[in-house]
Amino acid sequence: MSFLEGKAVVITGAGGGLGAAYAKLAASFGAAIVVNDVDPDAAQAVVGAIEADGGRAIAQPGDISQWDFAETLVDACVDTFGTMTGFVNNAGILRPALIEDVTERDLRRMIEVNLIGTVACAQAAARRLKALGGGSVVNVASGSQAGDIALGGYAATKGAIASLTYSWAMELRGTGVRMNALSPLAETAMAGVNAHLMAIQSQNREVHYAALPPAEANAPVVAYLLCDDAAGINGQVIRIAGRQLSLVTHPTIASPVLEDDWTFEKVADAFATTLSAKQHKLGLAMPEDGK
Numbered sequence: 001m002s003f004l005e006g007k008a009v010v011i012t013g014a015g016g017g018l019g020a021a022y023a024k025l026a027a028s029f030g031a032a033i034v035v036n037d038v039d040p041d042a043a044q045a046v047v048g049a050i051e052a053d054g055g056r057a058i059a060q061p062g063d064i065s066q067w068d069f070a071e072t073l074v075d076a077c078v079d080t081f082g083t084m085t086g087f088v089n090n091a092g093i094l095r096p097a098l099i100e101d102v103t104e105r106d107l108r109r110m111i112e113v114n115l116i117g118t119v120a121c122a123q124a125a126a127r128r129l130k131a132l133g134g135g136s137v138v139n140v141a142s143g144s145q146a147g148d149i150a151l152g153g154y155a156a157t158k159g160a161i162a163s164l165t166y167s168w169a170m171e172l173r174g175t176g177v178r179m180n181a182l183s184p185l186a187e188t189a190m191a192g193v194n195a196h197l198m199a200i201q202s203q204n205r206e207v208h209y210a211a212l213p214p215a216e217a218n219a220p221v222v223a224y225l226l227c228d229d230a231a232g233i234n235g236q237v238i239r240i241a242g243r244q245l246s247l248v249t250h251p252t253i254a255s256p257v258l259e260d261d262w263t264f265e266k267v268a269d270a271f272a273t274t275l276s277a278k279q280h281k282l283g284l285a286m287p288e289d290g291k
């Protein structure tokens with residue numbers, strides 16, 4: 001199948017987990033891949049697997065939290081494959097902790113990798129794709145952006161990625177460059193990062209999964225977003241959770257919108273009579289929860 005023939009794509013954090021699955025499927029569909037990972041051996045192993053399967057790939061190891069490294073990734077793609085048509089901002093880390101246990105070090109590192117790294121790469125990718133006439137940037141959010149136990153800091157970085165995707169997709173309208181985000185779900189090294197906290201979550205979270213899907217189950221959505229069939233898709237967060245494919249709602253002003261000249265007393269009365277009962281469910285909600 002040649003859905004991505006002629007495409008050249010950078011995928012960060014593609015030495016393992018979801019990124020490796022995206023890289024292998026996109027390469028099998030004809031795309032040339034720049035495989036990035038902070039672990040050079042892991043990146044090279046994925047390149048080896050792609051080449052053994054008849055595909056084209058190079059390794060460009062490095063740390064995406066280093067701002068200038070984004071340009072190195074873009075240059076590597078264009079210099080090696082003659083073009084760049086897509087960029088998958090997949091690399092991310094998770095340092096789970098309950099509110100009392102969050103450390104400055106872990107929070108700063110998540111922000112550096114998940115947010116600063118994504119911003120730097122998205123900027124470098126958007127600039128180059130614009131100059132080349134268009135293309136697709138895929139960022140990676142998470143169901144945790146809706147809130148989850150022990151994932152406050154991580155969720156904040158992923159919510160930020162969703163927000164910048166909405167903003168930059170608006171700015172990029174009409175340029176031929178589109179920017180979307182994926183909200184994946186898979187059994188990877190990250191998903192099993194802390195068994196104790198996962199056990200706490202399983203008792204408290206709103207959505208329960210019997211078993212996490214394999215990384216490969218997420219890859220067709222990324223391949224689709226990288227291909228020209230998805231030219232009209234922009235600014236969306238797409239959720240893939242095993243057999244469930246859906247769009248994630250953008251934050252919206254909820255109904256009812258009460259109108260008045262608001263004094264303290266009137267605000268208190270609005271909550272007592274209407275708004276207290278309208279509070280939103282916490283955590284990732286399914287459509288039937290909103291009925």
Ligand SMILES: NC(=O)c1ccc[n+]([C@@H]2O[C@H](COP(=O)([O-])OP(=O)(O)OC[C@H]3O[C@@H](n4cnc5c(N)ncnc54)[C@H](O)[C@@H]3O)[C@@H](O)[C@H]2O)c1
Binds near residue numbers: 014064184188190
């Ligand atoms: N696994 C899930 O269910 C899930 C759910 C929601 C979102 N995500 C997101 O999907 C992405 C991939 O997650 P995964 O589950 O495959 O994780 P993973 O830990 O299995 O793989 C992440 C890869 O990124 C690399 N990496 C880490 N820091 C890096 C850096 N600074 N520069 C370059 N590479 C770096 C790692 O070496 C690793 O190979 C992440 O952004 C994660 O937040 C995963």
